[in-house]
Amino acid sequence: MTSEQTARAAAKADRRQSLLAAAAGLFADRGFTSVRLEDLGAACGVSGPAVYRHFPGKTAVLGELLLQVSQDLLDGAHRVAAAEDGAGEALAALVRFQTDFALSHRDVIAVQGREMRHLEPDVRAEVVRLQRDYIEVWAGQLRLLHPDEDHGTAVFRTQAALGLVNSTPHSVRRSPSEQRGRRALLEGMALSALLAGSEAR
Known part of the structure; x- marks a missing residue:
């Protein structure tokens, strides 16, 4: 591949991410059904038909968006958990990781929660699989911390903590000062949800 071809490929990849x-x-703002390809192109400074150079249609855009974020979260969770020495430290790091994501990707969180039904069935199945694998990373660390706890309870704890983290950012203003002030509180609440009642055992 020539340098010119490399530059074109990089520009195309950048446009795709944009x-x-x-x-x-x-x-997130309008809902999937209210957005046209022309709107998407205009937001990036290109015509609606130009979007077809990157995606075959609006549903494919939604699918790529949710597949990419689900894979990124799963890969990140594996890295975060592997970097810690113990399960307790790994869980705290996973909470920080998810909180960072939720506060910096509010739009994606909203789309993920509302628009899954518009995905093609095979894409939706893959997104769900990735999300389940992500939950399993958390649940696995919980089982290491409390081997006597059953898998279903570990999954339930994880879902409760993720639900808390993913829903709260919508009520936090986007100003950096408020995000800093609420981040520690949100992380503490999520960690408490993960470990609630375990201290008594």
């Missing part, structure tokens, strides 16, 4: 970022914002 379209995905714009789609997250538009889908």
Whole structure:
């Protein structure tokens, strides 16, 4: 591949990521069904038909957005957990990781919660699989910390903590000062949800 071809490929990849970022914002603000490809193109400074150079349609944009974020979260969770020495430290690090994501990717969180039904069935199944694998990383650390606890309870604890983290950022203003002030509180609440009642055993 020549340097010119490499530059073109990089520019195309950048444009694709720009379209995905714009789609997250538009889908979150207006809802998937209310956004046209022309809207998506306009948000990135291109025509609606130009979007077809990157995606075959709006549903494909949604699918790529949610597949990418689900894979990124799973990969990140594995890295975060592997970097810690114990299960307790890994769980605290996972909470920080998810909180960082939720506060910096509010639009994606909103789209993930509302628009899954619009995915193609095979794409939806893959997104669900990735999300389950992500939950399993957390549940696995909980089982290491409390081997006597059953798998279903560990999954339930994880879902409760993730639900708390993912829902709260919508009520936090976007100002950096408020985010800093609420981050520690949110992390502490999520960790408490993960470990609630375990101290008594």
